[in-house]
């Protein structure tokens with residue numbers, strides 16, 4: 390019987406040793422001992438799901454994490470990676486070669502943009518960028534030699550959504566695979582595989598750890614593609630997840646649903662409290678009816694997520710005063726954490742872009758990104774209101 394997501398988050402993929410431990414064991418070992426030379430030979434010829442050779446290829450703790458994530462996402466399989474960027478790089482580079490074409494949404498996390506703009510093109514892959522919300526632009530850009538389309542399902546930091554099912558329809562009509570960076574949507578709300586994504590990529594550094602400890606990432610998809618295309622690339626190029634980080638992520642998954650739902654409920658309250666505030670040019674939250682993609686967020690995720698963007702009147706100076714006046718919310722560039730975090734993208738995460746590129750993406754001088762944590766909602770609202778007063 391298919392179990393619910395919350396049950397899988399707690400129990401999915403668990404493999405117990407002969408000791409019957411309650412909490413998942415950390416197999417902090419890079420290698421494995423064979424009973425005989427013949428057994429070593431046999432294992433190198435063909436390994437089963439519970440047979441391991443070397444931690445870069447696979448490890449029992451990492452395998453538990455991969456299985457739990459796959460169950461949560463509704464994917465057949467997954468390969469855990471050292472970071473979100475190892476996952477994005479692995480998902481794309483493992484399947485592409487010189488002469489291939491990729492279509493990508495323009496609104497991307499800086500390091501994702503680097504892979505598409507600098508790395509892939511260096512190896513002869515042509516990349517076309519489109520406005521992720523413009524289906525006619527996707528249709529015009531995708532052509533027979535297009536091997537992959539790539540986008541963040543909810544963009545950073547402007548929180549615009551891409552219609553996964555619609556873009557997947559266009560991509561599949563030309564035989565291209567759909568690779569979705571799903572960090573802002575979170576695996577709690579994601580139905581990306583069902584909606585047509587072929588590969589779903591997460592930085593598990595964000596909501597999955599959710600407590601600011603470890604880097605991690607994962608590529609999820611069909612067993613054939615993960616084991617046949619992704620695994621050979623990842624295990625030979627060295628981007629595998631460490632067993633210790635996999636253990637931290639497994640413990641993070643147990644509470645992921647509780648945290649993300651609490652963060653979302655608080656985000657809704659904050660959005661209501663801040664909407665129309667005189668110091669704000671705009672309050673951007675996909676869960677608020679005023680958001681241009683509100684209906685799509687409801688259909689695609691059934692929720693508005695844990696992120697809010699605030700565009701302050703008065704540009705950078707106002708944004709900096711706001712950040713510096715906060716007492717509960719901390720200034721950092723992580724997101725999805727139990728602690729509420731603010732970032733000024735223009736001078737940090739997106740400072741590599743030119744002012745024109747930032748303007749094109751809607752990243753104004755006054756834009757502040759807020760990752761909502763699990764603190765008392767009333768304290769967060771009071772902190773945000775007080776800091777706006779100080780502007």
Ligand SMILES: *Cc1c(COP(=O)(O)O)cnc(C)c1O
Pocket residue numbers: 472473474475477498500501541545570572573592593594595604605606
């Ligand atoms: C953070 C992030 C990444 C990169 O993840 P790391 O774990 O930091 O390597 C990729 N995509 C998005 C949308 C992110 O937010």
